[in-house]
Amino acid sequence: MTENRLKGQILVIGSGLAGSTAAMTLAEAGLEVILVSAGRELDDGNSSLAQGGIVYTGENDDPKLLEKDILNAGWEHNYLRAVRFLALKGPQAVKKILIDKLKIPFESTDHFFRMTREGGHSVSRVLYCADYTGRAVMDHLTEEISKHTNIKIITDYTAIDLLTTHHHSRKLDFRYNIRNQCVGAYLLNNQTGSVRTVTADYTVLATGGVGQVFLHTTNSPISIGSGLTMAHRAGAKIMNAEYIQFHPTALFHRSHRKFLISEAVRGEGAKLLNSKGESFMHRYDSRGDLAPRDIVTRAIIEEMLGSGEDHVFLDAANYVKQDIKDRFPTIYRNCLDNGVDITKEPIPVVPAAHYFCGGVLVDLAGRSTIERLYAAGECSCTGIHGANRLASTSLLEALLWGHNLALDIVNRYPSEPKVSNRLQESIPDWEFLGQEHNDDPALIAQDWATIRNTMWNYVGISRNTSRLKRAFEDMRNLIKRQHDFYRATPISRPLTNLFHGCQAAYIITTAALRNERSKGCHFRSK
Numbered sequence: 001m002t003e004n005r006l007k008g009q010i011l012v013i014g015s016g017l018a019g020s021t022a023a024m025t026l027a028e029a030g031l032e033v034i035l036v037s038a039g040r041e042l043d044d045g046n047s048s049l050a051q052g053g054i055v056y057t058g059e060n061d062d063p064k065l066l067e068k069d070i071l072n073a074g075w076e077h078n079y080l081r082a083v084r085f086l087a088l089k090g091p092q093a094v095k096k097i098l099i100d101k102l103k104i105p106f107e108s109t110d111h112f113f114r115m116t117r118e119g120g121h122s123v124s125r126v127l128y129c130a131d132y133t134g135r136a137v138m139d140h141l142t143e144e145i146s147k148h149t150n151i152k153i154i155t156d157y158t159a160i161d162l163l164t165t166h167h168h169s170r171k172l173d174f175r176y177n178i179r180n181q182c183v184g185a186y187l188l189n190n191q192t193g194s195v196r197t198v199t200a201d202y203t204v205l206a207t208g209g210v211g212q213v214f215l216h217t218t219n220s221p222i223s224i225g226s227g228l229t230m231a232h233r234a235g236a237k238i239m240n241a242e243y244i245q246f247h248p249t250a251l252f253h254r255s256h257r258k259f260l261i262s263e264a265v266r267g268e269g270a271k272l273l274n275s276k277g278e279s280f281m282h283r284y285d286s287r288g289d290l291a292p293r294d295i296v297t298r299a300i301i302e303e304m305l306g307s308g309e310d311h312v313f314l315d316a317a318n319y320v321k322q323d324i325k326d327r328f329p330t331i332y333r334n335c336l337d338n339g340v341d342i343t344k345e346p347i348p349v350v351p352a353a354h355y356f357c358g359g360v361l362v363d364l365a366g367r368s369t370i371e372r373l374y375a376a377g378e379c380s381c382t383g384i385h386g387a388n389r390l391a392s393t394s395l396l397e398a399l400l401w402g403h404n405l406a407l408d409i410v411n412r413y414p415s416e417p418k419v420s421n422r423l424q425e426s427i428p429d430w431e432f433l434g435q436e437h438n439d440d441p442a443l444i445a446q447d448w449a450t451i452r453n454t455m456w457n458y459v460g461i462s463r464n465t466s467r468l469k470r471a472f473e474d475m476r477n478l479i480k481r482q483h484d485f486y487r488a489t490p491i492s493r494p495l496t497n498l499f500h501g502c503q504a505a506y507i508i509t510t511a512a513l514r515n516e517r518s519k520g521c522h523f524r525s526k
Contacts, residue, residue, distance in 0.1 A: 004194055004195065004196050004197060004429060004430075005196065005197045005198075005199075005429065006034065006196055006197070006198045006199075007198075007199050007200070007424065008032055008033065008034040008152065008198065008199075008200045009031050009032045009033070009200060009201050009202075009413075009418075010023075010026050010031055010032065010033045010034070010200055010201065010202050010203075010204065010409060011033075011034045011036070011184055011185060011198055011200035011202070011203045011204065012026075012033055012034065012035045012036065012203075012204040012206060013036045013159050013185060013203070013204065013205055013206065013207055013227065014036070014037070014038075014045065014204075014205065014206030014207040014208060014227065014377065014379070015035055015036070015037040015039075015042040015043070015044075015045070015153075015155075015206075016043075016045040016046060016047035016048075016138070016206060016208055016377060016398065017047040017134075017137060017138065017141065017377065017395055017398040017399055017402065018047075018206040018376035018377030018378075018380075018398035018399070018401060018402035019035065019204065019206030019376070019377065019402065020035070020042065020138070020141050020142065020145055020402070021097065021141070021398070021399055021402030021403050021406070022204050022206065022374075022376060022402040022403070022405055022406045023035045023145060023148075023151050023406075024141065024144060024145055024148065024151075024406075025402070025403050025406035025407065025410075026150075026406045026409060026410065027145075027148040027150035027151045028148070029406070029410040030150065031150065031409070031410065031413065032150050032151075032152070033150060033151045033152065034152045034154060034198060034200065035145070035151050035152065035153050035154065036154045036155075036157050036159065036187060036198075037153070037154070037155045037156070037157070038156075038157065038158055038159070038207070038222040038226070039155065039156065039220075039222055040155055040156045041155065042138075042142050042145070042153065042155065043135075043138040043139070043142055044220060044222060045208045045220050045222055045223065046134075046208050046209060046211075046219055046220050046223055046378065047134050047137070047138050047208075047377075047395070047398065048134045048135045048138040049134055049135075049218070049219075049220060049260065050133055050134025050135075050137075050394065050395055051131045051132065051133060051134065051260055051262035051264065051330065051331070052116075052118055052126060052128065052131075052133065052262045052263050052264040052267075052391060052392050053116060053118075053126040053127050053128030053129075053133045053264065053392050053395075054094060054098070054126065054127050054128075054133060054137075054392055054395040054396050054399070055090060055091070055094075055125055055126055055127075055390075055392050055393055055396045056091050056094050056095075056113070056115070056125055056126070056127045057091045057125060058115045058117075058123040058124045058125030058126075059115070059123065059124070060123060061123050061125050063084070063087035063088045064087070065122055065123065066086075066087040066125070067083050067084055067087040068122070069120055069121055069122050069390055070083050070086070070087065070384065070385075070386075070390045070393065071083060071386070072120065072292075073120040073292045073293075073386075073388050073389065073390035073391075074384075074385055074386025074387055074388050074389070074390065074520065075386055075387040075388060075519050075520040076386065077240075077386035077387040077519060077520065078383055078384060078385065078386035079382065079383020079384070079386075081364065081383075082364060082382045082383040082384050083383070083384060085364050085400075086382075086384055086393070086396065086397060086400060089400060089404075090396045090397075090399075090400050093396075093399050093400045093403055094127070094396065094399065097399060097403060098137065098399070101144075102137070102140040102141060102144060103140070104129065104136055104137055104140055105129060105136065106127045106128065106129055106133075107127075107128055107129060107130065113127055114128070115127065116128055116264050116267045116268065117267045117290070118263045118264055118266075118267045118290070118391035118392055119263050119266065119267070119287070119289075119290045119291055119292055119293060119296065119391050120287075120290070120291070120292040120293075120390045120391055121290075121390070121391065121392075126264070126267075126391070126392045128264065130326075130327065130328065130329055130330070131262055131264065131327070131328040131329065131330045131331050132329075132330050133395070134395065137395065154187070156189070156190045156191060157187045157188060157189055157190060157196075158187070158188040158190055158226075158493050158496050158497065159185050159186070159187055159188075159207065159226055159227075159230060160185070160186040160187065160188050160195065160230075160430070160491070160496055161185065161186045161230055161233065161234075162182050162184075162185050162203065162230045162231065162233070162234045162373070163182065163183050163184040163185055163186065163197070163199065163427050164180050164181060164182050164183065164234050164235070164370065165177065165179075165180055165181045165183065165423070166180040166235065167233075167234065167235075168183075168427050168428065169423065169426040169427060170426045170427075170428060171422070171423070171426040174423060174426060179371050180234070180235055180370050180371065181370070181371040181372050181419075182203045182234065182370050182371065182372045182373035183199050183200065183203075183372065183419050183423060183424070183427060184197070184198045184199035184200045184203060184427070185198055185203060185230070186198075186430050188491060188492075188493060188496060190493045193490070193491070193492065195429070195430035195432075195491060197427060197428075197429050197430065199419060199424045199427060200419070201372065201413070201418045201419050202372050202373075202374065202409050202412075203372060203373050203374070204366075204374045204375070204376065204405065205227040205230070205231060205360060205368075205373070205374070205375040205376075205379055205380070206227070206375070206376050206377045206379065206398075206402065207225075207226045207227030207228075207230075207377075207379045208220070208222065208223045208227070208377060208378050208379060209223045209225070209355060209356040209378040209379070210223060210224065210225035210228060210244070210353075210356045210504045210508065211223045211352075211353045211354065211355075211356070212224045212225075212452075212501065213225060213353075213451055213452065213455050213501050213504050213505045213508070214244075214352075214353035214452055214455045214456050214460065215452040215453055215455070215456035216250070216258055216350065216351075216352040216353060216456065217257060217258060217352050217353040217354070218247055218250055218257065218258050218259070218260040218352050218353070218354050219257065219353070219354070220257070221257070223378075224497050224500045224501040224504065225356075225379075225500055225501060225503070225504025225505075225507075226497075226500040226504075227359070227360065227375065227379035228241070228356075228359055228360065228379055228504050228507060229499075229500045229503040229504050229507065230500075231360040231368065231370070231373070231375065231379075232503070232507055233503075234370055234373070235369075235370060236360050236361070236368045236369050236370045236373065237360075237361040237368070237369040238358065238359065238360060238361065238381070238507060238511075239358055239359070239360075239361040239381040239383075240357055240358030240359070240381050240385075240386075240387075240511075241356075241358040241359070241507050241508050241510075241511035241512075242358065242508060242511040242512040242514075242515050242522045243356075243357035243358050243385070243386075243387050243388070243520060243521050243522050244353055244355075244356060244357070244459075244508065244521055244522075245293055245294065245354050245355040245356075245357055245385075245388060245389050245521045246293070246294075246297045246351040246352060246353055246354055246460070246461050246521065247260060247263075247293060247297070247351065247352055247353075247354035247355070248272075248293055248296040248297040248299075248300050248349070248351050249261040249262075249263070249265070249266070249272075249296075249314050249347075249349040249351075250349060250350055250351065250352035250354075251334065251335060251338060251340075251347065251348070251349060252310070252311040252348035252349055252350045253338050253348075258350070258352040259331075259334050259335075259338075260352075260354070261314060261331060261335075261347055261349055262328070262331065263293070263391045263392075264328075265314065265316050265320070265328060265331065266289045266290060266314070267290065268316075268320045268321070268322055268327065269316075269319040269320045269321060270289070270314050270315060270316040270319050270320055271289050271314070271315050271319050272289055272296070272299075272300065272312055272313070272314055272315075272349075273312065273313040273314075273315050273346060274303045274306075274307060274309075274312055274313075275303075275307040275309045275312070275313075276307075277313075280299065280303055281296065281299055283299075284296075284298075284299040284302075285299070292388055292390070292391075293354075293388065293389070293391065293521070294387075294388045294520050294521040294523070297351045297461055297521075298461065298462070298523060300312050300349075300350075300351055301351065301461055301462065304350075310350065311348045311349060311350045312348075312349060312350075313346035313347060313348055313349065314346060314347045314349045315346040315347075316328075316342050316343075316346075316347065317342060317343055317344055317345060317346065324342055324343050325343065328342070335347055351461060353456075353460075355378065355385075355389050355394060356378050356379070357381075357385040357386070357387070357388065357389050357520075357521065358381045358511070359375065359378065359379045359380045359381040360375040360379055360380050360381060361380075361381050362374065362375050362376070362380045362381065362382055362401070362405075364382075364404065365404060365405055365407075365408035366380070366401050366402075366404060366405025366408065367405070367408065368380075372419075374405045374408075374409070376398060376401040376402045376405055377397070377398040377401070377402065378394065378398070380401065382397060382401060384397050385397075386520065387519045387520025387521060387522060388520035388521045430491075432490060432491065433487055433488075435488075435490065441494070443485075444494050444495065444498050447478065447482070447498055447502065448498060448501065450474070450478060451475075451478070451501055451502055451505050454470075454471050454474050454475065454505070455471070455505050455508070455509070458470055458471035458474075458509075459471050459505075459508060459509050459512055461523065462523055462525055463512055463522070463523060463524045463525070464524060464525045464526045465513075465516075465524075465526060468509060468512055468513040469513065471509045471513075472506075472509050472510060472513050475502065475505050475506040475509050476506065478502055479502055479503065479506055482498065482499055482502055486499055
């Protein structure tokens with residue numbers, strides 16, 4: 001085997017909560033795992049940015065009530081079996097993995113966990129660590145993973161493409177087989193520019209979301225939809241790609257990645273105010289400031305359009321009864337760094353692209369429609385979120401599906417035939433086609449600006465047929481140009497990320513154009 005070829009039992013692409021949970025569970029069962037991160041650290045994705053918390057079980061709570069809240073938030077576009085599975089098994093996974101095993105220091109008093117309530121929830125059922133829950137979870141999980149000798153960690157690698165029998169094998173008998181199998185991926189070493197051919201018996205996609213294809217987003221820089229596009233090119237079924245959840249309250253400031261003001265701030269009593277200082281959410285929904293995110297987002301946009309202002313305000317200073325610095329230390333520090341003291345004045349906020357409710361279609365075990373390919377976390381579509389995600393279910397879904405798909409692989413491994421040496425050897429190494437060093441940063445920056453502005457203006461919070469058609473034409477033309485550019489130019493991280501981002505934007509736009517029914521966070525005015 002050459003230096004640029006690597007063989008493993010399980011390849012996990014993505015090291016957030018879903019990918020790391022899968023890797024840990026697989027390693028504990030004795031399987032060897034290759035865990036790949038696009039960032040320089042395992043926690044460079046969205047999981048560590050999660051502020052609000054994770055759904056557990058509150059007082060006078062039960063699975064049926066959680067199920068009802070998820071379905072209401074998702075406009076009953078959810079997959080009922082998946083919702084019931086999460087409502088029943090999710091809190092058990094939190095107890096087993098996060099509380100008992102990793103000992104996450106969730107807020108508690110007198111041996112009881114403190115619970116907060118967020119938009120769309122009937123009761124207080126969200127566990128939290130101040131306003132840095134994702135960071136606390138990932139710190140403990142990363143520490144646990146570092147102990148496992150069965151996990152080979154590869155950081156600062158960009159996944160280029162999935163390897164499948166139908167697309168990459170040079171043996172005709174594999175290509176004629178009607179079962180398309182995933183047998184690994186091509187990975188780009190971001191430091192050296194070399195491409196490794198990594199083959200595995202099973203591959204897990206856990207690459208996160210798509211927020212970076214929009215002009216304003218709360219997502220990490222690596223959230224470009226790479227898992228979505230690789231699975232789509234391989235032939236996997238994609239579901240609900242039009243449902244992009246915009247978080248209603250991101251700090252209004254100049255940088256591209258908007259700092260999230262957690263929904264938990266409203267859960268503790270903060271109120272949204274318009275430019276006149278008026279509370280307005282009661283005019284849009286009986287649940288007021290704790291209505292589901294899609295409703296709050298559209299209400300904010302209506303207030304902004306009516307006033308001509310480019311933001312509204314979130315007032316915690318006059319409405320939150322707890323010590324704001326103690327309850328929300330991260331939010332307090334970040335706002336103060338931007339000139340806003342949230343203990344004394346309202347926070348200027350604006351909606352931003354936040355969560356991808358669709359993705360690679362998977363079943364309760366995380367299996368995709370391609371053999372040997374699993375997916376979990378934000379890049380997958382379990383059916384949990386339907387047309388709009390209920391607050392604080394994202395970490396729960398990532399934890400549960402990451403754990404469950406690992407158990408499914410463990411159960412399959414002893415009896416199912418492994419990827420043969422003959423099949424591995426039939427997969428060629430990456431072929432470097434391009435020799436024209438024309439990957440001008442200005443060209444790449446301009447293409448990203450086109451993608452982000454097009455998606456924000458035409459495929460954003462409010463959509464209509466004419467906007468979507470314009471976006472479809474623009475993205476289709478850009479993809480055609482990029483295909484030629486991609487083939488003529490040596491592979492690089494900026495070029496690969498641009499290719500993923502453009503294709504993700506195209507997939508989302510196509511899905512939005514096809515779905516003429518306005519529902520949840522796919523809001524069409526006509």
